[in-house]
Amino acid sequence: MTRSIPKKFEEITISTQPVFQGKIISLQVDTVKLPGGGEATREIVKHPGAVAVLALTPEDKILMVEQYRKPLERSQVEIPAGKLDAGEDPLAAAQRELQEETGYRCGKIRLLSSFYTSPGFADEIIHLYAAEELIPGTAQPDEDEFLNVEELTFDEAQEYIRDGRISDAKTIMAVYAWQIYRLTGSLPE
Structure with a gap:
């Protein structure tokens, strides 16, 4: 910022x-x-910073990845995300993470917001992007990443939040941005 x-x-x-x-x-x-x-x-x-991607399919679904999160000692369902490499452009990182984790590339992507995760003790910033016009491909996760890609409807995403399967701030924020999009026809500026 x-x-x-x-x-x-x-x-x-x-x-x-x-x-x-x-x-x-x-x-x-x-x-x-x-x-x-x-x-x-x-x-x-x-922390070097990170990116996260709200990826929306033409069928009005959101791409998510399920993975085990050791600090929580359980699996989480989250939007595709990852840390920035040294000197890496956040837009390029968002495109890279989307492709690596889900296999999808996108025809359209834009920054929604950048926010600090825990400013009381950390300087981590996350740049949240919205990706549309998705093009399927093959996922290429890092060698230490074990992921399951899911496509959720809005109702399923809400249910996952209620059930605690989605419980991280970036993903909840993305689902609420998607809700605004579904209600108004445009993503938040």
């Missing part, structure tokens, strides 16, 4: 202590000077 936001309650970093550097995330502890003059520590997860 590039908008200039006033720094009314800015915390000035005094020091940064790296704690962990992983393949996807890193963890650091910052000591900060508070606006009121005191000091505090902040545990911060650094």
Whole structure:
């Protein structure tokens, strides 16, 4: 996000202590000077960012992938998504993730929104795209990804949310954007 936001309650970093550097995330502890003059520590997860795709078929269905999510110790049904590679354009990443995870390419794609997942402790940003005019192909998931592609109707997606099979914010947000599209004929700007 590039908008200039006033720094009314800015915390000035005094020091940064790296704690962990992983393949996807890193963890650091910052000591900060508070606006009121005191000091505090902040545990911060650094993430390269990600993309997610609301992919709609001509039959008014949404493409989803089911996969096991170790932090939850269960399978989840989600929209296609993945992390950005270093220096990667989010639009190119969205097209790549759609094709890798579902096999589909798209004739039309546009950014719906970019949002932070957990700004209280992480800097991860997700760029949510809408893809239409889907062209089927062959999925090519990463070697450590085991996915099942599903096409859901709107009612099925709502049922999955109620049942907890869909419970992540990006996918719920995408389903609600789809609902707006179905009601108004256009996706949110």
